Structure formats: structure tokens, C-alpha cells
Amino acid sequence: MAEKYIARSPAIAARMLGGEMMVMSAADSTFFTLNEVASAIWQAADGRTPLSEIVSGKICEEFDVDREQAQRGADRFVDELSQHGILLVSDRPLMETDSFPPAESR
Amino acid sequence: MSLLAEMNQKALNLGLPISVQLDITYRCNERCVHCYLDHDDHGEMTTAEIIDVLEQLADAGVFFLSLSGGEVLMRQDFFEIVERARKLLFNVKVKTNGVMIQAKEAARLRQLGVEQIQISVYSHRPEVHDAITKLPGSLKKTIRAIRFLKSQGLKVSIANVLMAGNFSDQPGVIALARELGVAYTLDPTITPKMDGDTSILALRIPGSDLKQVFNNPELVGNVEEFCAPPPAPGEDIMDGFPCSAGHTACYISPYGDVFPCVQFPLPSGNVRRQKFLDIWRHSTQFKEVRSIRARDLPTCSTCAHVGTCTRCPGLAYMEGNMRGPSAADCEKSFQRTGIPSANMLARARVVSVGPLIQIQSLAGSGQTCAGEDSFVTA
Numbered sequence: 001m002a003e004k005y006i007a008r009s010p011a012i013a014a015r016m017l018g019g020e021m022m023v024m025s026a027a028d029s030t031f032f033t034l035n036e037v038a039s040a041i042w043q044a045a046d047g048r049t050p051l052s053e054i055v056s057g058k059i060c061e062e063f064d065v066d067r068e069q070a071q072r073g074a075d076r077f078v079d080e081l082s083q084h085g086i087l088l089v090s091d092r093p094l095m096e097t098d099s100f101p102p103a104e105s106r
Numbered sequence: 107m108s109l110l111a112e113m114n115q116k117a118l119n120l121g122l123p124i125s126v127q128l129d130i131t132y133r134c135n136e137r138c139v140h141c142y143l144d145h146d147d148h149g150e151m152t153t154a155e156i157i158d159v160l161e162q163l164a165d166a167g168v169f170f171l172s173l174s175g176g177e178v179l180m181r182q183d184f185f186e187i188v189e190r191a192r193k194l195l196f197n198v199k200v201k202t203n204g205v206m207i208q209a210k211e212a213a214r215l216r217q218l219g220v221e222q223i224q225i226s227v228y229s230h231r232p233e234v235h236d237a238i239t240k241l242p243g244s245l246k247k248t249i250r251a252i253r254f255l256k257s258q259g260l261k262v263s264i265a266n267v268l269m270a271g272n273f274s275d276q277p278g279v280i281a282l283a284r285e286l287g288v289a290y291t292l293d294p295t296i297t298p299k300m301d302g303d304t305s306i307l308a309l310r311i312p313g314s315d316l317k318q319v320f321n322n323p324e325l326v327g328n329v330e331e332f333c334a335p336p337p338a339p340g341e342d343i344m345d346g347f348p349c350s351a352g353h354t355a356c357y358i359s360p361y362g363d364v365f366p367c368v369q370f371p372l373p374s375g376n377v378r379r380q381k382f383l384d385i386w387r388h389s390t391q392f393k394e395v396r397s398i399r400a401r402d403l404p405t406c407s408t409c410a411h412v413g414t415c416t417r418c419p420g421l422a423y424m425e426g427n428m429r430g431p432s433a434a435d436c437e438k439s440f441q442r443t444g445i446p447s448a449n450m451l452a453r454a455r456v457v458s459v460g461p462l463i464q465i466q467s468l469a470g471s472g473q474t475c476a477g478e479d480s481f482v483t484a
Contacts, residue, residue, distance in 0.1 A: 010192070011219040013169065013192075013195050013219075013221065014195045015164070015169040016167070017116055017117060017124070018120050018122075020116075022169055026197075026221050029221070029261070100189055100193075100217055101217055103214055
């Protein structure tokens with residue numbers, strides 16, 4: 001199965017609130033809250049680390065969950081957020097997404 | 107309860123500020139007749155100071171950030187500020203008159219992922235709108251800006267402040283919003299100027315016009331439900347607090363002053379001298395605001411409207427007592443339901459007490475109610 005790389009879209013707003021991540025899409029104003037596990041995946045979504053590595057290296061270790069179960073959950077989570085344009089998904093590493101295009105000369 | 111309401115409740119329980127309005131300038135290219143601001147620059151925060159504040163707000167947990175003014179685009183560094191705010195992942199709303207927004211500015215706001223743009227429109231007729239803003243051609247430019255923003259797919263809402271001078275144009279503004287495909291919000295609140303000058307309160311619409319607004323299904327939805335008599339308040343209402351000011355929200359001026367709300371000018375600290383979180387957590391003013399519950403309000407706790415009134419503690423503060431009633435909100439509750447507020451009844455009693463015939467010198471008469479609620483003195 002092809003590797004997945006995930007990155008946070010720059011078109012979202014997000015903030016951690018009491019252990020949960022609030023995420024809002026500027027595109028469609030969809031509002032999400034992510035639980036601790038999902039927040040950890042979200043924070044690790046740097047576009048360079050494969051999802052499988054995030055699951056095995058971070059989720060399984062920090063939350064003491066079975067690898068297969070964690071991978072299935074992570075896949076579902078990534079599918080759902082990517083449908084709302086909140087996570088960008090690719091089969092190859094993504095460029096830095098935490099920045100905006102430069103302004104045109106004024 | 108919606109997810110958003112749940113998050114607000116969580117922020118309240120955790121004592122976190124979830125929402126901040128940051129005015130980045132009081133300078134403006136318009137001179138609106140009802141504006142409460144002093145438009146001279148008395149030493150606005152620099153770009154670096156504002157960025158430092160934004161970083162502090164992000165660390166403090168703020169999610170919703172409203173950038174307002176003055177006119178935000180009067181600052182040369184406006185887009186730098188928005189870009190930094192978006193990099194810090196705030197949900198950004200911009201309040202503007204739109205006059206300086208053309209295609210390029212609209213495109214940049216879209217690129218930066220701004221959530222919403224709120225634009226002030228006072229009338230669909232240039233002669234009325236421009237007379238309020240005192241800037242000839244302003245309505246034309248504002249409407250042009252809305253079209254640019256819409257063409258970028260941005261969410262835009264028209265804010266229509268209602269005054270005696272533009273009240274009759276309100277249906278025209280609603281039709282304009284519909285034609286432009288943007289949301290419409292109405293606000294009948296006129297507040298005193300920052301220096302305490304209350305002369306602009308004369309611009310407020312009279313109670314009879316408020317009643318008309320509250321009975322318009324296009325504005326309020328189900329009129330019968332909206333104007334229903336208030337239910338008896340339960341313990342939860344009496345233990346509740348009036349609004350989010352100082353609880354989950356606050357306001358920061360271009361000079362770094364921190365207040366519970368833009369409409370609640372109680373100086374509570376300054377981010378040029380103190381860390382934002384120190385002010386939020388430890389200022390005596392914020393602590394006092396947070397300590398007030400509905401049952402502590404001397405007049406309002408006895409009022410039939412206590413559970414449903416839009417009582418603004420900031421307006422009450424400007425009337426002299428943050429625990430007191432806000433006459434403008436008493437008027438709204440009365441016009442909405444036909445039931446006088448406890449404050450109105452108390453004042454009426456004061457007026458009616460005494461001999462049936464009074465003889466006074468002209469100089470000493472009628473001072474009890476001077477400048478007070480027009481409903482009571484009429």
C-alpha cells in the first residue's frame with residue numbers, strides 16, 4: 001500500500017483548548033474538535049513524515065494502542081479531514097504549507 | 107448544544123479567552139456621525155508590538171480574532187498583521203468600511219484565509235450613506251469592495267447601524283444585501299463617545315421604531331416567539347453572568363489598553379507594560395467583572411426580563427454602574443414584549459411620588475429625569 005504524507009492546510013484556523021484541538025475551515029466554516037489522539041496526528045502532520053511513521057512512532061507509543069487499530073483510525077481521520085480541505089494528503093512528501101503565497105507587489 | 111457552544115463553555119470553565127477584538131488603529135477615512143472614537147493617532151502600537159500581542163494571544167488560547175478600528179486599512183502594515191495572525195492560526199474576522207478594498211486587496215484577504223469581512227453600510231442611497239460617513243462617494247466604493255470580496259468567494263456581512271436618520275432605509279439595505287449575496291446584520295446600539303460625551307445618543311432610533319424592528323419576521327424570524335413574555339427565571343439564570351465580556355472575551359485598543367469588551371471601557375491593564383495573560387488572569391477589574399452574577403444586580407435581579415434581556419454591562423458601566431441597568435436594553439426588552447422593566451417601573455414610581463400639585467421655580471424643576479430614558483420622561 002502506498003505511503004501517505006499529510007500536511008495541515010494553510011486555510012484553516014486551529015487552537016488547542018483543554019487537550020482538544022479546535023479546527024475551523026475558512027473555506028466552508030466547518031468546525032471540528034479533535035480528541036487527544038487526533039490532535040497528536042494533526043500536530044505531527046508536517047508533510048514530511050509518513051502517516052505510518054506518525055502512527056507507529058507517536059500514536060502507538062504515546063497512547064499505548066494496537067498498531068493496526070491505530071492505523072485504521074488514522075486513515076479514517078485523514079480521509080474525513082482531507083474531504084473538508086483541512087488536511088492535504090499526498091503519496092509523496094509535501095512542501096511546507098504553513099506559509100501563504102507572497103503578496104503581489106503593491 | 108452546538109459544538110461551538112460547547113467550546114465556549116469549555117473555555118469558560120477553563121477561564122480562557124477564546125475571542126478577542128483587537129483595534130489596530132482609531133484612524134479612519136470616514137467621519138461617521140455616530141462614531142464614538144477619537145480618530146487622532148495618540149501613539150498606536152507598532153507592527154512589532156502588535157505581532158508580540160498576537161503571539162501572546164495565541165499562547166493564551168485565543169481562537170477568534172476580530173481586527174477592527176478605525177479603518178484597518180489605514181495601517182500600511184495591515185496585511186503583514188493579518189498574515190502573522192493567520193500563521194498563528196487565528197480565525198480572523200476583519201471589520202472595515204471597504205472604501206480602500208479593490209481587487210488586489212480582496213485577493214490577498216482570500217489568500218490569507220480570512221474567515222469573514224464585516225462591512226458597514228448605512229443606506230442603499232448614496233445621499234443618506236455618504237451623509238452619515240461624511241465621505242462623498244463612500245457608498246459606491248463600499249459596494250464595489252463587497253463585489254470584489256464576493257468574487258473571491260469570501261464571506262461578507264453587511265452591518266447596518268440603525269439611527270433615526272437612516273431607519274427608513276433599512277429595507278433598502280436588506281434588499282442590497284440580498285442582491286449582493288451577503289449576510290445582513292442590524293444593530294440599533296449607539297454608545298457614548300470614549301470621552302464620555304453622550305450627545306450622539308440623540309441619534310438613537312425611538313422606541314416605536316425599535317418595536318417595528320422586533321415585529322419584522324424578516325429580521326427576527328418567529329415574531330410571536332421573539333416577542334413572547336419572559337419566562338420566570340430559574341436558579342441557573344440567577345447564577346449566570348450577563349455576557350462573555352471578561353469571561354471568554356476581551357478587547358484591546360490600538361494603544362495596548364485592555365478592556366472587558368469594546369463596549370465596556372473599564373481600563374484593566376496595558377499590554378505595553380504587562381503580559382496579556384497577567385492582565386487576563388490577575389487584573390482586579392476583570393476579577394470584579396467575573397464576580398458579578400445576575401442575582402447580584404440590584405435592580406435587574408428583580409426584573410421580569412432578567413433571563414432574556416440583552417443587558418450590556420458595558421452600557422450600564424457607561425451609565426454609571428456596571429451592576430446597574432442599561433436603559434437602552436430596558437427599552438429593547440420593553441419594546442420587544444410590551445412589559446416594562448424593573449428599572450422603568452422604579453423610575454416611573456420616582457416620577458409619580460409626591461403631591462398632586464407642585465409649584466417650583468423654573469430653574470429647579472424637572473431635573474430628576476433630565477437626560478434619562480425617553481420612555482420614562484415622555
